[in-house]
Amino acid sequence: MNTQLSGSRKLAEVPEFRRSVxxxxxxxxxxxxxxxxxxxxxxxxxxxxxxxITDDVLSVNGADVFSLSRGFIRESRLGVIASQNGQ
Numbered sequence: 001m002n003t004q005l006s007g008s009r010k011l012a013e014v015p016e017f018r019r020s021v022x023x024x025x026x027x028x029x030x031x032x033x034x035x036x037x038x039x040x041x042x043x044x045x046x047x048x049x050x051x052x053i054t055d056d057v058l059s060v061n062g063a064d065v066f067s068l069s070r071g072f073i074r075e076s077r078l079g080v081i082a083s084q085n086g087q
Contacts, residue, residue, distance in 0.1 A: 033071055034068065037058055
């Protein structure tokens with residue numbers, strides 16, 4: 001099978017690559033989280049939301065949304081859960 005891929009995200013669509021290919025990130029997780037953190041704050045301010053930063057945790061309208069140490073934070077009925085998709 002001869003498949004041409006224009007983007008790495010399409011690798012998951014090719015059965016023979018589905019389990020054997022992992023794309024390593026170009027930057028360490030800390031750098032990627034800092035960039036995300038730095039993008040999220042001005043975006044929330046531009047949307048006229050209340051933004052605060054305490055102990056490297058970004059809060060929008062009183063809810064914690066992103067942490068430099070753990071990535072995205074989401075609320076659940078059981079409490080706050082730190083997501084690992086920021087890695």
